[in-house]
Amino acid sequence: MNHSATSLHAEPQTQPEHFDVLIVGAGISGIGGAYHLTHQCPGTTFVVLEAQDSFGGTWLTHRYPGIRSDSDLYTFGYRFKPWTGTPIATAAEIRSYMGEVIAENDLAQYIRYGQRISSAIWSSQDALWTITATRGDTGQTRRFTANFLWMCQGYYRHEIGYTPEWPGMSRFQGQIVHPQTWPEDIDLAGKQVLVIGSGATAATLVPNIANDCAHVTMLQRSPTFFRTGRNAIEIADELRKLQISEEWIHEIVRKKILYEQSAFTRICESNPDWAKEQLLAGVKHYLGETFDIATHFTPAYRPWRQRIAFIPDGDLFQGIRDGKASVVTDEIETFDETGIALKSGKHLDADIIVTATGFHLNVLGDIEFVIDGKPLVFADTVTYRGMMFTGVPNMAWVFGYFRASWTLRADLVADFVCRLLNHMKAKGARSVTPALRPEDADMKLLPWIDAENFNPGYLMRGMHLLPKRGDKKEWAHTQDYWNEKDEIPAIDLDDAAFVYK
Numbered sequence: 001m002n003h004s005a006t007s008l009h010a011e012p013q014t015q016p017e018h019f020d021v022l023i024v025g026a027g028i029s030g031i032g033g034a035y036h037l038t039h040q041c042p043g044t045t046f047v048v049l050e051a052q053d054s055f056g057g058t059w060l061t062h063r064y065p066g067i068r069s070d071s072d073l074y075t076f077g078y079r080f081k082p083w084t085g086t087p088i089a090t091a092a093e094i095r096s097y098m099g100e101v102i103a104e105n106d107l108a109q110y111i112r113y114g115q116r117i118s119s120a121i122w123s124s125q126d127a128l129w130t131i132t133a134t135r136g137d138t139g140q141t142r143r144f145t146a147n148f149l150w151m152c153q154g155y156y157r158h159e160i161g162y163t164p165e166w167p168g169m170s171r172f173q174g175q176i177v178h179p180q181t182w183p184e185d186i187d188l189a190g191k192q193v194l195v196i197g198s199g200a201t202a203a204t205l206v207p208n209i210a211n212d213c214a215h216v217t218m219l220q221r222s223p224t225f226f227r228t229g230r231n232a233i234e235i236a237d238e239l240r241k242l243q244i245s246e247e248w249i250h251e252i253v254r255k256k257i258l259y260e261q262s263a264f265t266r267i268c269e270s271n272p273d274w275a276k277e278q279l280l281a282g283v284k285h286y287l288g289e290t291f292d293i294a295t296h297f298t299p300a301y302r303p304w305r306q307r308i309a310f311i312p313d314g315d316l317f318q319g320i321r322d323g324k325a326s327v328v329t330d331e332i333e334t335f336d337e338t339g340i341a342l343k344s345g346k347h348l349d350a351d352i353i354v355t356a357t358g359f360h361l362n363v364l365g366d367i368e369f370v371i372d373g374k375p376l377v378f379a380d381t382v383t384y385r386g387m388m389f390t391g392v393p394n395m396a397w398v399f400g401y402f403r404a405s406w407t408l409r410a411d412l413v414a415d416f417v418c419r420l421l422n423h424m425k426a427k428g429a430r431s432v433t434p435a436l437r438p439e440d441a442d443m444k445l446l447p448w449i450d451a452e453n454f455n456p457g458y459l460m461r462g463m464h465l466l467p468k469r470g471d472k473k474e475w476a477h478t479q480d481y482w483n484e485k486d487e488i489p490a491i492d493l494d495d496a497a498f499v500y501k
């Protein structure tokens with residue numbers, strides 16, 4: 001069945017349009033889902049609904065100067081499509097890669113843009129989701145029904161970033177900008193720019209605007225770990241010289257990167273001091289022995305408790321070394337007319353303040369979920385391996401890895417969903433709902449993520465909105481690619497954790 005984009009204009013709608021599967025979002029996860037469905041579940045009807053006007057998700061939303069991946073594209077790219085560029089890629093390069101996936105696999109016919117889903121209502125009697133979406137251009141709503149919902153909506157609100165409320169913000173006479181809504185017409189020439197934050201976004205933005213403004217200062221409350229290195233992978237370049245096929249290069253380089261990441265993660269756990277020294281040596285290489293690395297680039301937490309951003313060619317540190325950028329580690333006392341007064345008593349003058357302060361976690365795409373007449377309280381559910389939820393029928397979501405590339409998990413979850421759909425078809429089941437088994441009755445329920453293990457701000461702020469986890473691997477989102485790559489394909493779909501009807 002070909003659901004072409006022309007059916008979009010068939011208003012007014014009398015009957016909801018029906019699909020076997022409805023994918024929410026056309027980011028890296030949703031486009032991957034569409035690819036896997038066409039390859040692993042041929043004949044399944046499906047549609048991808050996307051609120052924005054094009055594909056890309058994160059890589060479309062974020063348009064600040066220098067926007068790039070902080071993980072390598074060999075593992076951030078799909079397992080099925082070789083990556084042939086430099087390992088760290090710009091948003092434009094990632095979108096172009098995704099565009100090729102869409103074109104090469106004829107996926108455009110399945111995607112509807114400008115469709116924001118506002119509600120998803122499940123009826124057990126019909127074993128169907130009824131989904132309402134609103135068109136961005138006309139404001140018209142459309143209804144869809146689907147047997148299965150595949151949530152590829154990411155983890156944060158795309159329209160607006162997170163800016164804390166600081167005292168005195170309204171007094172500031174200059175411009176306040178969040179990187180997620182970067183104004184196209186911003187004029188940096190001759191300006192003093194102050195970037196608040198020191199995560200991957202700030203670390204990308206600072207060197208990329210340093211030449212366009214008078215001076216840029218990165219203001220951080222506390223330091224962050226960074227990895228530095230060349231934006232190249234020697235073995236990939238070697239293999240290309242030998243004219244090895246790109247499919248082979250993709251596979252070999254993926255394996256090598258994953259092996260090295262795993263080894264580093266283990267060292268971070270077993271010998272955090274050594275790992276810390278290695279990371280700090282990379283910073284020292286650019287900033288020299290006399291720079292105060294202890295104050296500005298030596299975090300108090302263990303490496304890997306937060307994602308470690310990769311700084312290609314140490315560009316952030318080169319900017320600081322060359323005097324175009326500087327870093328201040330201090331706390332904000334108040335904004336005032338001319339900038340920011342710090343707790344130390346110092347004052348930072350600014351014409352433009354950039355709040356690189358993160359995201360608003362939005363757990364299920366700000367969609368209102370109702371199950372058999374009852375609003376779904378997501379925090380009352382328990383996750384099945386971070387993919388499905390107790391009491392929520394025919395629904396899977398994609399939440400990738402924090403420490404390894406997101407797409408590694410998007411591919412694994414896609415395999416699982418396709419296998420589950422095929423299994424349901426073979427069984428003649430209309431619905432599948434995860435449920436705790438008798439042996440899970442006394443299982444201790446815990447917050448989604450162990451804050452001792454991983455604790456970025458947007459997750460900590462939104463933990464109360466997330467499902468619970470249990471202390472068994474079936475009921476946890478482990479964030480461990482090395483186990484999941486073997487465990488997810490081996491899941492017994494007839495386990496009592498899956499209730500079929």
Ligand SMILES: Cc1cc2nc3c(=O)[nH]c(=O)nc-3n(C[C@H](O)[C@H](O)[C@H](O)COP(=O)(O)OP(=O)(O)OC[C@H]3O[C@@H](n4cnc5c(N)ncnc54)[C@H](O)[C@@H]3O)c2cc1C
Pocket residue numbers: 024025026027028029030049050051052056057058059062068069070071072076115116117118152153154155156158201364365366367398400401404405406407
């Ligand atoms: C600046 C930045 C850099 C990052 N760099 C990396 C990196 O280098 N490596 C890495 O592994 N991860 C990185 N991440 C994490 C990143 O978000 C994921 O890796 C990945 O791109 C997420 O893909 P996704 O398709 O799951 O979600 P998203 O990219 O968030 O896309 C979700 C899509 O769903 C749509 N959507 C949401 N709600 C609705 C709704 N109600 N109705 C219709 N459509 C909806 C959105 O408009 C969006 O297009 C980065 C994140 C950010 C913000």
